[in-house]
Amino acid sequence: MTILLVEDDEVIRRSVTLALERYGYRVVSAGDGLTGLELFREGRHDLLLLDVMLPGLDGIGLCRRIRETSMDPVLMMSARGDALDVVSGLEAGADDYVVKPVDTAVLVARIRSLLRRAVYTPAAPPAAGRGRPERSGADGQTLLVFGDLTLDTAGLEVSLAGRPVALAPTELRLLLEFAAHPGTVLDRQTLLRNVWDYGWDGDSRVVDLCVQRLRRKIGADRVETVRGFGYKLRR
Known part of the structure; x- marks a missing residue:
């Protein structure tokens, strides 16, 4: 599984990359939104992990650009959990969000949840006669x-x-x-x-x-x- 991480803070970018690699993920990273957009267009990624505050093209704008051509899972990261950041990210098309600093186990749990949704197989339909069209x-x-x-x-x-x-x-x-x-x-x-x-x-x-x-x-x-x-x- 390959994750595209776009985070401008080098320390956070490195620590998240190392943490995700320990869980077996391959991580491709960028430090700004425009570079992240280029990497997104150049390769295939199973999930995108985007910071909200990015130089050049912020995470909200990047998410919108991604949604123009892709329905890949997108997980946003917000430094403050600010209501405007959260709402803007979700309205731009993100599937979920986490607030930084985020515990590695929580981040991986959210990533796994999104990846399960991306390969979702619905349960067998209920028996006929229950009003389901x-x-x-x-x-x-x-x-x-x-x-x-x-x-x-x-x-x-x-x-x-x-x-x-x-x-x-x-x-x-x-x-x-x-x-x-x-x-x-x-x-x-x-x-x-x-x-x-x-x-x-x-x-x-x-x-x-x-x-x-x-x-x-x-x-x-x-x-x-x-x-x-x-x-x-x-x-």
Whole structure:
């Protein structure tokens, strides 16, 4: 597994590189956003680890440029956990974020979680008769159909009115989680546990902002907010 690390602090860059290499990852690193963008375009990486504050092209701008052509997992690092940094990073298309200084074990756990999402294989569909809108395609794949929104759970493809929809790994997992429980309200802690692979008693903005991104791609009215409880996919 190859990780592209973009961090301007040389000490942090070296220490994170050494720590990740001890866990068996190959690390390619850059000290500024423009160099990071060049490295991203030149090679294939399984995950991108981006600092928010970078010279030249900051991490937010770099994430946006990456999302123009790639849905590879992106993990942002924020020095202060500042609300604006976190929100901006997630809105730019990042899948998750950590606050520096971050414990190596926590960082690796987040990386592993993102990599699991990137190779996500959905569970077998529940038995028929439970109200789930599903049908089998001609080639045997299972399709979930919600009006003009179709999910191919075998091919992990989404289409809206017959046109493909490009979703980042976390967005796809989130949609599949909703689709597995249509009409059921899912609270943020449940989504963090099932989609992000961890429980989190604090900041749930990562869920809210991923829902916002998903709505922009599949339609704002498809995922309903149940105020005070969570979200649900309209049947």
